[in-house]
Amino acid sequence: MSDYYDLFLAVDLPPDLPEPVLLELRWLLGEADMPTEPRSTDWESWGGPWQAFDGGSASHAFAGADVSLLVRAVDRANLDGGEPWALTVRTCVHEDAFGVMMEVVGWLLRHATTRGWVGFVRDSGAGQVRHLVRHEDGFGLVDVHPVGQEKRVPWPSR
Template sequence: MSDVYELTVTVDLREGLSEQQLTELRWHLGLGPQPGQLTVVTEFPCVVVDEDGVPRIENEPRPLLAGSGPAWRTAGALCSALAARDGLAGGGWALTSRTEIHPDEAEEVGALLRWLAERAHDTHRRDDGTVWIGYYRAHEDRTPSALEVVDGRVVNVLSHR
């Protein structure tokens, strides 16, 4: 099975995001600098080996949907956009991101996707509470699968139903 996945997030967010949240979201999309304080995704564990050869875990924040330029394995280009949306009932934000992720990033990316789903416009919600937020596919697959958040759990991303 693949070690690289294409992740395409296309979601309309409700209005009411704070300036701090927008700043952090722009950073995750590769559209702005890292904010001083992270509140959306706060843990980015990374195993490092210290001077004595002992592995330890450090927190190394990194933007999660910031791919840009040519895709490494999935063809096409990696990109992100965030635009104010005036026409949708209540305004809000239109977000699109196409990136490649590795299974090692699934936990952090999942936290960001759950955060986005909590703020998704009602047009992304089914009656059962499921929130549709995009697509994913293994790099060798031709057909993407739906990416949803059900009961606070990301499904179809790196863990098929």
């Protein structure tokens, strides 16, 4: 039996997100045609590109649905008046695609303005939950443990 990962992300992106990034993000969400040269990861090494954040169906391995939504945060304008993009993604990831999905998440987080907690990853096999935490050098997966027993696992793990 294969393991699956329940991936949840909630981030803000700058109001002036470059058009190529916005177009690729819309494609990843299943809202647009594939860009000529997707840059979110080296898709060819993974057998070709797919819409990694496409939602709208029941989750394959977890309760609930895989969903994705990108909207303007009109009620949370920046100090300069710009309206950031607000993105939420919940998707089921097969263990064979986990590496490429984390590369896509890294690409996305390089464009995000959110710092600190940005989501979680839950393993269907062990039921382990890891928080996704964005920091100045990228992001990390932080194991969930009782207070005082935190163990940080950097991505990519070596």
